Every structure is written in C-alpha cells, then in structure tokens.
Amino acid sequence: MLAISRNFHALLDNLRQSIRQFGGYWMARQISLARNIMLALMISICFCVSAAELETIDMQRDWGIEPVHARVSANGYMIEFRYRVIDTKKALILSSRKIKDFPYLLAKKSQARLSVPYGATVGFLKSLRSFLKQGRNYNAMFSNMGQHLLPGDIVRIEVKGQVSPEITLQ
Numbered sequence: 001m002l003a004i005s006r007n008f009h010a011l012l013d014n015l016r017q018s019i020r021q022f023g024g025y026w027m028a029r030q031i032s033l034a035r036n037i038m039l040a041l042m043i044s045i046c047f048c049v050s051a052a053e054l055e056t057i058d059m060q061r062d063w064g065i066e067p068v069h070a071r072v073s074a075n076g077y078m079i080e081f082r083y084r085v086i087d088t089k090k091a092l093i094l095s096s097r098k099i100k101d102f103p104y105l106l107a108k109k110s111q112a113r114l115s116v117p118y119g120a121t122v123g124f125l126k127s128l129r130s131f132l133k134q135g136r137n138y139n140a141m142f143s144n145m146g147q148h149l150l151p152g153d154i155v156r157i158e159v160k161g162q163v164s165p166e167i168t169l170q
Helices: 002-022 025-046 059-063 088-095
Strands: 065-073 078-085 104-107 137-143 154-159
Touching: 059 065, 059 088, 065 088, 078 088, 088 137
Parallel strands: none
Antiparallel strands: 065 078, 078 137, 104 154
C-alpha cells in the first residue's frame, strides 16, 4: 500500500510540474486537490472495518442511552437515529465534537457505512452538546445518498470501535 501511495504521489507531482510549465497555475491546483482526495479515499478504504470485527456492546450499560427509533426520513435520503439519555456521562460518547469519534451507521445487508453529513448552514446533523440532560431525546442523522437502506433493513451504530446490537429501520 505504501509503495502504491509513493508511486501515486510521484506521478501526480510530475504531472503538476509539467502542467505548471505548460498549462498554468489553476490546473496544477486542481491536480493537487485531486491528489488529496485520492489519498483520503485510499486511507479510508484501507482502514474500513466490518461490524463483525468490532466489539458489540449494550447501549444502556456502555453508552448510557436507550434507542427510541431508527427510521428512514427525507424521502429516503437520510436515516434518523433517535435515542433517550439514561446516563449523561456515558452518553457524551455520541455527542463528541471530534470528527474521528463521530458515529457511523453500518448496514448489515449492503455493508454500507453511513456517516453524519455536514450542512454548510446548519453544521453537522447530530447533537454536539457538551452537556446532556437525563431522560431527554437526542438524535443523529446519517446520509443515505445512495439509498442503500430501506425500512425493514437491519443496521448497527458504530462509535469508537464499538457497535450496538442490531436495530431494525422503520
């Protein structure tokens, strides 16, 4: 993998230098952006982990939450996961502000791994509170752009290498 990455970087650097000589600055910037996107994709593909390899937990005991529902919304383009907080300190795991600690939705049938989307005007579509209230409902929205999931599909929530028990979408 490292050799592929080095060869990829060398190829793009040579391409960028020749474009600067003959094509101009803006084309070189686009090649640099393409290199960064490809590198991010290569890293995400290498570090994908299946739900079977992760530690299954009890949501009430380990995360301090009780799932209310997981349902398809926004005409099938979003998945809403709503949960009730039981233990405020343990439930902070789901409202972390660090992107690497964001929850993912894992689909059993299609093996899709859905993330929390970012809206330019509203920010991340999940609770980012540093304090939670016991007994209150919070939610996280997951992008279902390819419409991988339909009502009746079985999903799991992944946070920090831990996965929830199976949840059926409504």
